[in-house]
Amino acid sequence: MAISEGVKAESMASVMEGADIYLTLDQYGKNAPVPLKYLPDVKKINGVMRVVPRVLGRTYLGDSLAVVVGIPAGELPPSVECVEGKPFSSRGEAVIGVGLARHFNFSVGHAFMLGGVNGRMLKITGLFKADSSIWASDLIFIPFEDASAIFKTGDLATDFLIYVRPGYTSAVAETLKKIEGASFRIQSKELVKQYFNKGFTLKGGIFTALYTVAFALAIPALLVSSGFGLSERKREIGIFKATGWQTSEVLEMVVFENLIISLSAAPLALLISFLWLKGLNGLFIAQFFIAEIGLFPPFNVPARFLPIPAFLSFFFSLILTMVGSLYSSWRAAVIPPAEAMK
Amino acid sequence: METIIRTEKLAKIYNPDTSYEVKALWDVDIEIKKGHIAILSGPSGSGKTTLISLLGAIDRPTRGKAFLMGEELTAMSDVALSKVRRETIGFVFQSFNLIPRLSAIDNVAFPLIPMGVSVTERHRRGSELLKRFQMGERMRHNPEELSGGQQQRVAIARALINNPHIIIADEPTSNIDAEAVKYLIETIFALKKEGRTIIISTHDQSLFNLADVIFDVKDGRITGMREFKQ
Numbered sequence: 001m002a003i004s005e006g007v008k009a010e011s012m013a014s015v016m017e018g019a020d021i022y023l024t025l026d027q028y029g030k031n032a033p034v035p036l037k038y039l040p041d042v043k044k045i046n047g048v049m050r051v052v053p054r055v056l057g058r059t060y061l062g063d064s065l066a067v068v069v070g071i072p073a074g075e076l077p078p079s080v081e082c083v084e085g086k087p088f089s090s091r092g093e094a095v096i097g098v099g100l101a102r103h104f105n106f107s108v109g110h111a112f113m114l115g116g117v118n119g120r121m122l123k124i125t126g127l128f129k130a131d132s133s134i135w136a137s138d139l140i141f142i143p144f145e146d147a148s149a150i151f152k153t154g155d156l157a158t159d160f161l162i163y164v165r166p167g168y169t170s171a172v173a174e175t176l177k178k179i180e181g182a183s184f185r186i187q188s189k190e191l192v193k194q195y196f197n198k199g200f201t202l203k204g205g206i207f208t209a210l211y212t213v214a215f216a217l218a219i220p221a222l223l224v225s226s227g228f229g230l231s232e233r234k235r236e237i238g239i240f241k242a243t244g245w246q247t248s249e250v251l252e253m254v255v256f257e258n259l260i261i262s263l264s265a266a267p268l269a270l271l272i273s274f275l276w277l278k279g280l281n282g283l284f285i286a287q288f289f290i291a292e293i294g295l296f297p298p299f300n301v302p303a304r305f306l307p308i309p310a311f312l313s314f315f316f317s318l319i320l321t322m323v324g325s326l327y328s329s330w331r332a333a334v335i336p337p338a339e340a341m342k
Numbered sequence: 343m344e345t346i347i348r349t350e351k352l353a354k355i356y357n358p359d360t361s362y363e364v365k366a367l368w369d370v371d372i373e374i375k376k377g378h379i380a381i382l383s384g385p386s387g388s389g390k391t392t393l394i395s396l397l398g399a400i401d402r403p404t405r406g407k408a409f410l411m412g413e414e415l416t417a418m419s420d421v422a423l424s425k426v427r428r429e430t431i432g433f434v435f436q437s438f439n440l441i442p443r444l445s446a447i448d449n450v451a452f453p454l455i456p457m458g459v460s461v462t463e464r465h466r467r468g469s470e471l472l473k474r475f476q477m478g479e480r481m482r483h484n485p486e487e488l489s490g491g492q493q494q495r496v497a498i499a500r501a502l503i504n505n506p507h508i509i510i511a512d513e514p515t516s517n518i519d520a521e522a523v524k525y526l527i528e529t530i531f532a533l534k535k536e537g538r539t540i541i542i543s544t545h546d547q548s549l550f551n552l553a554d555v556i557f558d559v560k561d562g563r564i565t566g567m568r569e570f571k572q
Binding site for chain 1: 395398400401402420421424425427428429433435439441452453455456500504
């Protein structure tokens, strides 16, 4: 859950710093590349401050699948900060994430081939560090024209990033709908936020569902192991009853013990998850939340520890210990002590 | 002298109405006077432990009645039986039945927990009893670190923690050495002097000299009764 929340937080930060409107063509309800011929019309709309055409694609750089972003020079997103060198200014140049640079032992001034046999030779002008560790791991920013050539997009862009004056988003969207000859798919920042939220809720939901299944299986397993395999505990309860304890007092003690166990188990679970994420960088578990990162995440896995999962870990451990022990303890307490002590 | 325990046609049958039916106790009628030492004597498997469990209110009969100070034990609810065990009876089990994870003093004092006695008071009373039985030096030891005789002294101290009228001991000499038996006999004698009623199940004749009454148990029945003037 902490990884999911961490990735969500980084993604949200990226969205908040991103464009106000993402414009593509609509092809059967899906995004389709948008022709560059619409660029002047979009720029002319009242309220539009800036339009950035973008080409997005994925290609291999050595053994790594990298995400390539082609944008006009001088249009690097504000969250992308060059920690070494400077942004590209002309064709044949590139800015790459520090994670990727570290992986290939690249530094400013090095050149690399991108896009296979028909690709482009690009010279690194800068290394960037983004707010998002995932971005910094496998992202390459190159000039729009180079990206267009590598991915053979011709006069198309993957999308237009439209930045508008505050309060103009709806009006600009309405005007975009009226541009003749185009069937645009207009996605505002709010809509993208909703997509992210839905996506992460779904991912978190799947994990919660798996957790619930494990939880549901654990209950009968505990019942079987504690209810039917009870021996030492049953004998102990028999001794308590033989020395004058009431059934209700035995159960009270069991509840108190469970509370202590759960109160100790929850911080322990949090400590283990914290060490797993910070010490082992989410080894093995991170791949369930971040696609294609494999067993050993190549970047610092983002993680956020929120109070609700912490409370849930306490709550679930309490429920599990209660279910596992209360019924079997009650059964041992209601039979004659002589029988329970056998 | 006042009768403290009485039974009428007391019977305990295990697995009744099955092919594994065992009549562990059958038509037992006995009476035990207040302040007496009563011994249930008989060979292993004769039904002594079953009878002593019924008298100690830690088991229920299949039929028949048992009375404790005039109150019918066999008609009591689980709550009422627990109250009887808490206030009137102290039980010393054959295998001592100490809680392994608790120290000697905690084993002695835990029956006081549900009575709302404070930790300090519990420990004061527990250590007082353990010192009485020369266990003051070993009160922080767990049962596994104690000898059989020492464990028995802890078990006796636990049985006395609530200051009960009746002490019941099941085969108290079976798990201890000769030295400990000698000490046990002195203890039983001292408890009798305090006016407590003591019921012991045993086939160890070294304890017979202490008895006011001996009930011979064989095949689940009382086959004889011998009374002595102490």
